[in-house]
Amino acid sequence: MSQATYIKLWADTQRELDTMLQREREEFLQPQEDREKVWKMLATAYVRYLEIFRRLEASHAHLIHQQKRAAVRQVLDGVMGRLLEIKREMVALESSECHCMDGILLELQRVPEDIEIPIPEYFVKENLRVLQEREKYLQEILLNAGLLEEEPVRAMTLEEAIRVIQVAERARQGRARAAFMRRIYLEEKRQSKKQQKTTRINPDAAATCIQKVWRGYHQRMETEKLREEEMVFLGMSLPPEVEARSVLQKANVLQGEVQEREDYSFRQELREAEGSHIKETLQDEITQCFVECRHITGRFPDYPPEKTGGSKAIFIEKHPEQVAEELAGKKEAVKKEEKSRKEDKEEAKAQKAGKKVVDEGWKMSPSNFLSILEEGSSQYQVFWENRDNKSDFLQDHDPELIKGGEREEVEEEIRVQVDEVMQEKLLKVKQAVDGEIGPHGKKPGKGDKGSRKTPGKKKISELERDLTPDRTIDSLFQELAEEGLLIQVKNVNLSDYIGYYNCQRNILRETGAQPVPSIPEVRQLVALYGILPLGSQTVHENAPLVKSLLLAGPAGVGKKMLVHAICTEAGANLFKLTSSSIAGKYPGRDALMMMLHMILKVGKELQPSVLWIGDTERMFAKGAPKGEDELNFRRLAKLLPQFLRAVKPQDRVLLVGTTSRPFDANLGPFCKVYQKIILIPKPDYLTRFALWKHYILQGGGTLTKLVNLNCLAQVSDGFTQGHVVEVVHTVLTELRLLQMARKPLRTAEFVTALARHDPVYIEEEEAFQAWYAKTPLGKAWIATMAARDAEKEKAKKKGKKGKKGKGKK
Incomplete structure (x- = not known):
């Protein structure tokens, strides 16, 4: 499609987003008492924001104009963050990570695929060159350390070499013979032309020759036109006008690439044209501020140091009247807090006494992204809404927008120069008028009375200190790679995690059972809590912060695949910690602290980064440790909370744990480390059908009537995705693929190989359900369901009493 599209x-x-913002101002700011109405509002906003997200991502990925892309990018990050905030409210309201969206989708006329989370392309594309260089550097380190084997070069046999030489020689002889025959043909043609020149041509024969040539040309053109129309009709080629658009689009892409390479800057022009005016204005404003301050306080103020922003701090300071108002406001706030505490105590006493407490209702939490969305909307209305895009054929830059951004930088440069001059002037004025010398206004002959108390410093954890000040990031990167803690990421996308919605889940939900997310919901949760915050710095800093994520499920359901998908989609480094990877390395607490420090330092410097802890339940195991390696691995459990405290909102570092036996771990410390827990189920019938079809075709197999996919999906009930992949690889060997032409695949081959594996039994599923019910979110779900059941019983009792009263009357 063209740029205009x-x-x-x-x-x-953008118009739809403005409508959503207006709706939020009207609905979300008012307290609501009806929980069903609140849920409907949140779910509707979630679906609509997802649609806006998908459209903005498509626009951002295909627009060439860099300033337009920047404007779309701002709104895109805001929509992603708003989605995470609404998701937080939905989880708090329902006490569950998976929600029943069928009614909302039906009302909005959407399909389940419309609530899939799209992954923006710019996560990887904007840093593609850096990621490729880093991957190449890591591969070289692993090869030199012997941790990565090069692909073996297969040597040719004598027969294969002779055959290659024969083919090349026959091709050479064929080309030589063709050239020889062409020379003979041209020679004969020249001889015939000479003979024709000697003989006189009849006019009728000449006219016939011309007609023959013209009719042949005309017929060839008609045939070519008919062939093109047929290809367009069959959908095998594009119409001419569409091809012309594609050529124009390619030209625009080339123009965009040139535009990306060029660095447009107007700093020098701004310094020459506006520098002197900016300098005079700043000096006048600072002088006026000093004079007013001396008039109010009786002395000239101290010049703010550069650490606090220099002259910027002068304009931030408030007048005495504003300070008095703030103090009065603080006193009122303290009184309100004391009053609220008294009310809370009274409510607690009333609950103990059995009295009813009036619920004020639900209210939306304050948002960090609505201001970003409103700013992006106003920027669009000012700069881009009424812009004539037809005249901008080359999608070139807008100089005024670039100047607007660079003007602030020029003002900051000039402000630093003005601060130096004004600071010297202030010292001279103080000495002449007030008799003060020195930067802090000390009078001569008087020193400081008493020693000033230094403010108490915040305690810094060991991981936040720089334990390796003399080492470079490259050396730390190399050490972690050589020790097997920094591994290569497999190129797996989140869409490769195949699965469909479980239609029977809503029936189980009505019975009060703990809801288990289906595979599409697992993809959504991984994208929301893992990929989107890691990919965008703005989203990570302002969205609800998720520092750790746990993927729990039976062996073979795809937990490792999801970890690699997070790193692939976000362009993140992958650090791996298991009991085997640190066996014999970094013994003792201090060495483990150093290891985590190196991981954190490299992860912050080369962010985004993912720290993956495999078999994390062994770190929190209940029994006594078996061996020194197990003990060393368990020591990490005590250091992980400190590691998470060292991760700040600006650090795109995520801790991901995977476990197939979470019920073997101590629940308390386990749940304290991992903020979000995603329970991954085994595949249902429809998913198993798609898995068998996908992996058989991917392995090179051919599906015929002899392969009954329905039967395979039914027989493999209870088996995981890993079982299906292993069975397909076992059956589709190289020898079996060669025999497929005369011996087609049969269902029995896969069933026989599947019978060698053990499925996930019901007892293991129940153990996962029981364990998840003990987690904080599981307990909240149980309490929520109990409260709803109590409300339903009260409503039934009221209805019965009402009927009895009517009967008596």
Whole structure:
């Protein structure tokens, strides 16, 4: 599609976003008492924001104009963050990570695929060159350390070499013979032309020759036209006008690439044209502020140091009247807090006494992204809504927008120079008027009375200190790779995790059972809590912060695949910690602290990064440790909370744990480390059908009537995705693929190989359910369901009493 199409898509999406913002101001700011109404509002907003997200991502991925992309990028990050905030409210309201969205989708006329989370392309594309260089450097380190084997070069046999030489020689002889025959043909043609020149041509024969040539040409053109129309009709080629658009689009892409390479800057022009005016204005404002301050306080103020922002701090300081108002406001706030505490105590006493407490209702939490969305919307209305895009054929830059951004940088440079001059002037004025010398206004002959108390410093943990000040990031990167703690990421996308919605889940939900997410919901949760915050710095800093994520499920359900998918989609480094990977390395607490420090330092410097802890239940195991390696691995459990405290909102570092036996661990410390827990189920019938079909075709197999996929999906009930992959690889060997032409695949081959594996039994599923019910979110779900059941019973009792009263009357 052309650039005009995506500009129109951006405009339509921006109007829809303005409508959503207006709706939020009207609905979400008012307290609501009806929980069903609140849930409907949140779910509707979630679906609509997802649609806006998908359209903005398409516009951002295909627009060439860099300033337009920057404007779309700001709104795109805001929509992603708003989605995470709404998801937090939905989880708090329902006490569950998976929600029943069927009714909302039906009302909005959407399909389940519309609530899939799209992954923005810019997560990887903007840093593609850096990621490729880093991957190449890691591969070289692993090869030199012997941790990665090079692909073996297969040597040719004598027969294969002779055959290659024969083929090349026959091709050479064929080309030589063709050239020889062409020379003979041209020679004969020249001889015939000479003979024709000697003989006189009849006019009728000449006219016939011309007609023959013209009719042949005309018929060839008609045939070519008919062939093109047929190809367009069959959908095998594009119409001419569409091809012309694609050529124009390619030209625009080339123009965009040139535009990306060029660095447009107007700093020098701004310094020459506006520098002197900016300097005079700043000096006048600072002088006026000093004079007013001396008039109020009786002395000139101290010049703020550069650490606090220099002259910027002068304009931030408030007048005495504003300070008095703030103090009065603080006193009122303290009184309100004391009053609320008294009310809380009274409510607690009333609950103990059995009295009813009035619930004020639900209210939306304050948002960090609505201001970003409103700013992006206003920027679009000012700069881009009424812009003439037809005249901007090359999608070139806008100089005024670039100047607006660089003007602030020029002002900051000039402000630093003005601060140096004004600081010297202030010292001279103080000495002449007030008789003060020195930067802090000390009078001569008087020293400081008493020693000033230094403010108490915040305690810094060991991981936040720089334990390796003399080492470079490259050396730490190399050491972690050589020790097997920094591994290569497998190129797996989140969409490769195949699965469909479980339609029977809503029936189980009505019975009060703990809801288990289906595979599409697992993809959504991984994208929301893992990929989106890691991919965007703005989202990570302002969204609800998730530092740790746990993937729990039976062996073979794809936990490792999801970890690699997070790193692939976000372009993140992958650090791996298991009991085997640190066996014999970093013994003792201090060495483990150093190891975590190196991981954290490299992860912050080369962010985004993922720290993956495999078999994490062994770190929190209940029994006594078996051996020194197990003890060393368990020591990490005490250091992980300190590691998470060292991860700040600006650090895109995520801790991901995987476990197939979470019920073997101590629940208390286990749940304290991992903020979000995603329980991954085994595949249902429809998912198993798709898995068998996908992996058989991917392995090179051919599906015929002899392969009954329905039967395979039914027989493999209870087996995981890993079982299906292993069975397909076992059956589709190289020898079996060669025999497929005369011996087609049969269902019995896969069933026989599947019978050698053990499925996930019901007892193991119940153990996962019982364990998840003991987690904080599981307990909240049980309490929520109990409260709803109590409300239903009260409503039934009221209804019965009402009927009895009517009967008596």
